[in-house]
Amino acid sequence: MARLFGTDGVRGEANRELTPELAFRLGRAATVYFGEHTHKQPVIIIGRDTRISGKMFESALAAGICSAGGRAVLVGVVPTPAVAFLTRKMEAQAGVVISASHNPYYDNGIKFFGASGYKLPDAVEDELEEIVRTMETNDTYYRPLADKVGKVEYHHEYINEYIDYAIDTVKDSFAGMKIVMDCSNGASYETSPIVFRQLGAEVIVIHDRPNGTNINDNCGSTHIESLQKAVLDHKADIGIAHDGDADRCLAIDNKGQLIDGDQIMVICTLEKIKQGTLKDNTLVTTVMSNIGLHQVIKANGGKLEITAVGDRYVLENMLENGYNLGGEQSGHIIFSEFSTTGDGLITALQLVSAVKRSGKTSAELAGVMTRYPQLLVNVRVGDKAGWEANEKIKAAIMAGDQELGESGRILVRASGTEPLIRVMAEGPNQPQLDRICHEIADVVKKEQG
Numbered sequence: 309m310a311r312l313f314g315t316d317g318v319r320g321e322a323n324r325e326l327t328p329e330l331a332f333r334l335g336r337a338a339t340v341y342f343g344e345h346t347h348k349q350p351v352i353i354i355g356r357d358t359r360i361s362g363k364m365f366e367s368a369l370a371a372g373i374c375s376a377g378g379r380a381v382l383v384g385v386v387p388t389p390a391v392a393f394l395t396r397k398m399e400a401q402a403g404v405v406i407s408a409s410h411n412p413y414y415d416n417g418i419k420f421f422g423a424s425g426y427k428l429p430d431a432v433e434d435e436l437e438e439i440v441r442t443m444e445t446n447d448t449y450y451r452p453l454a455d456k457v458g459k460v461e462y463h464h465e466y467i468n469e470y471i472d473y474a475i476d477t478v479k480d481s482f483a484g485m486k487i488v489m490d491c492s493n494g495a496s497y498e499t500s501p502i503v504f505r506q507l508g509a510e511v512i513v514i515h516d517r518p519n520g521t522n523i524n525d526n527c528g529s530t531h532i533e534s535l536q537k538a539v540l541d542h543k544a545d546i547g548i549a550h551d552g553d554a555d556r557c558l559a560i561d562n563k564g565q566l567i568d569g570d571q572i573m574v575i576c577t578l579e580k581i582k583q584g585t586l587k588d589n590t591l592v593t594t595v596m597s598n599i600g601l602h603q604v605i606k607a608n609g610g611k612l613e614i615t616a617v618g619d620r621y622v623l624e625n626m627l628e629n630g631y632n633l634g635g636e637q638s639g640h641i642i643f644s645e646f647s648t649t650g651d652g653l654i655t656a657l658q659l660v661s662a663v664k665r666s667g668k669t670s671a672e673l674a675g676v677m678t679r680y681p682q683l684l685v686n687v688r689v690g691d692k693a694g695w696e697a698n699e700k701i702k703a704a705i706m707a708g709d710q711e712l713g714e715s716g717r718i719l720v721r722a723s724g725t726e727p728l729i730r731v732m733a734e735g736p737n738q739p740q741l742d743r744i745c746h747e748i749a750d751v752v753k754k755e756q757g
Contacts, residue, residue, distance in 0.1 A: 312440065313433040315618060315724055317419025319408055322361035326416055328368035330440075334418055335372025335380070335404070337439035339458070340449050341432075342401040343376065346423075349458075350378040353398065355391040356406035357495040357553045360520030361416045365406045369418070374458030376450055384464040385518075387495045387554035388419075389651035393470050396425035396648065407495065407553035410530050413521045425648035427620065467498065474503050474653050477646045478661045483508035485664060488547040488560070490535040492528025493518040496554035500653050509660075512542050524551065529558045529639055536564045546663060546670040550652045556639040557652035559659060561671040569639040570601040572659050574677045576641075577633060578608055579662040585632075586610070592625045592634030594618070595719055599734055600678040617721070619650055680716070682734045683741040685749045689729055689756040692722040704751040708733065708744040716741070720748065729756060 312318055318334065320326035335352070342350040352373050356362035362385075370380035383394060388405045395403030403421040411417075420428045420436075428436075443449065452458070487509045491497040497516040504511045514534060515527035527534060529549040539547040539560045546567075547560035559567035567575075573591060580586035591605055592613040605612055613631065615621040619642065622634040626644050635641030640650035647654050663670050695701055701720070708718045716735020723730060731749045733741040 312437040313430075315620070316409070317405075317417045319411075319415065319417040321414055322359070322364075322416040326365075326418070328364055331365045331368035331418060332372040332375075333440045333443045334436070335369035336376045336449070337372075337436050337443065338402055338404070338420060339373045339376035339378035340439055341436055343378065343450075346401050350401040351381060351398070352378055353381045353383060353391055353395050353400045353403040354406065355383045355386040355388070355394075355403070355495075358385055358493060358497070358518035358520065358523050359406075359408070359413050359416055359552075361414075362406050365416060365418065369404055369406070370460050374460060376458065377452040377456055378458045380458065380460045382460060382462050383466045384462075385495055385498070386467050386470065387499060387651070387653065389555055389647055389649050389654070390467065390470040390499070392421045392425040392647070392649045393473060394466055395421050395423065397469060398466070399423070405553065409553050409555070410524055410528065410551040413523050413525070421649070426623070427649065471499055471502055474499070474657065475506055477654055478507065478657050480661045480664050481508045482660060482664060485546075485660065486510045486512070486542060486544045487660065488512045488514065488535060488538045488542055488544045489516075490514050490528055490532075490538075490547065490549040491516040492524055492550050492552050493522045494524065494528065494550065494552035494554060496550040496652065500548070500550065500554070500656065503653060503657070504660075512538065512544065514538055528552065529556055532558065532560060532566060535560050536566075540564045546660060548656045548660075551639075554652040555650040557641065557655040557659070558639040559656070559670070561674050562669050563671045565671065565674070567659075567670065567674045568679070569635055569637045569641060570598045571674045571677050571679065572639065572655060573597075573633070573635050573641060574601055574604055575662050575673050576658050577605060577610055578676070579665065580633060581608060581610055587630055587632045590629075590631050592622050592631050594622060594636055595721070596637050596732070598637065598677075598679055598682065599717060600680050604677045618724075623649075680734055680736055681738045681741060682732060683738065683745045685731045685745045686723075687729045687731060687749045687752045687756075689727055689752065691756055692727060692729060695720075695722065695729055695752065695756050698755050700751055700755055701748075704748045708748055711740075711744060718744070718748065720752070
């Protein structure tokens with residue numbers, strides 16, 4: 309049986325793989341688990357994005373929580389990092405986010421945060437899954453009666469706590485700056501425009517009219533074309549793009565060019581080195597970050613910690629070593645002095661603050677990093693096991709590395725969930741990358757297919 313929890317909670321098409329019955333059991337299981345471990349009535353905060361199925365899952369989760377005697381606090385449509393923040397601030401036992409991030413509206417997901425505001429470790433997710441599986445066949449867990457039945461509370465006004473906190477993370481006024489904000493018709497449509505306006509910026513907002521089915525629909529961080537056009541049309545200083553649940557941020561510079569997560573990390577890293585606020589002058593990032601990032605960070609006296617792909621690995625490294633900045637090329641960036649998870653709004657604030665302080669344009673700041681072409685080929689295989697020890701695959705990778713030399717690199721890794729092996733080549737010559745990538749992919753297919 310496949311593991312219920314994936315890399316970012318429980319995901320699936322709404323009402324097919326992810327059903328309200330499953331949501332009910334997840335809410336009930338979480339209440340049983342946290343009740344046993346805290347020995348008091350569990351308080352669980354529930355937030356959601358703007359998907360049409362969100363209220364259905366919100367109701368099912370709340371019913372499951374109440375059926376086990378918990379208190380469900382519904383905060384409505386809020387960004388994922390707001391739930392993490394509120395869980396910690398309100399001293400709740402857990403937080404739940406109903407979202408499928410950048411996926412289409414017909415998908416949805418359920419992910420949990422612990423009382424600390426951090427995502428649950430695998431071991432806790434495994435315990436929750438065991439409770440859920442037991443409930444499917446023999447639910448003998450506690451069912452309170454009479455006045456012991458759990459309660460539902462509605463507190464969308466708690467969003468203001470998050471807004472005020474976000475504003476307090478920067479000391480600069482953004483007066484005189486013109487910013488275009490793409491809210492992806494998602495969870496940031498209230499918070500991000502309010503915060504930037506209160507900090508003095510002139511804000512032009514696009515894609516802030518969610519209707520349940522238009523989240524991420526040709527907008528947001530996965531579809532930046534309309535933001536690029538708006539930045540140029542309005543002659544803005546910068547454009548900010550969130551994904552559906554607003555835990556990520558990408559940007560568009562004043563020339564209409566993409567500022568990806570690597571470039572955002574470079575800008576913020578260099579600013580923190582300048583201010584003396586980057587722990588050990590070290591940035592934590594994944595193996596997928598562009599070699600251009602490596603070059604500019606090292607050239608400016610910084611150091612890098614490299615992890616496997618996934619924000620959880622970045623965060624693990626940061627917590628283990630006390631580092632305060634890390635993230636991914638996708639724009640999922642963690643400023644640990646402010647957040648326990650990736651936060652698109654906090655990232656946007658730190659980026660715009662760096663631009664404001666520099667006295668330069670966003671294009672000039674982003675231009676300090678050369679973004680080398682990266683080519684990715686996904687090879688569908690019959691068996692992922694053993695590919696790393698395969699001599700022919702190793703020889704093909706070594707040949708590609710030798711050909712690229714110091715100018716590039718090869719990265720081959722297996723997908724975490726799908727039967728895929730991903731072959732990535734990076735360097736200045738795109739036709740060369742294309743050829744090398746496909747040569748390695750052909751060997752992988754022949755050996756593992």
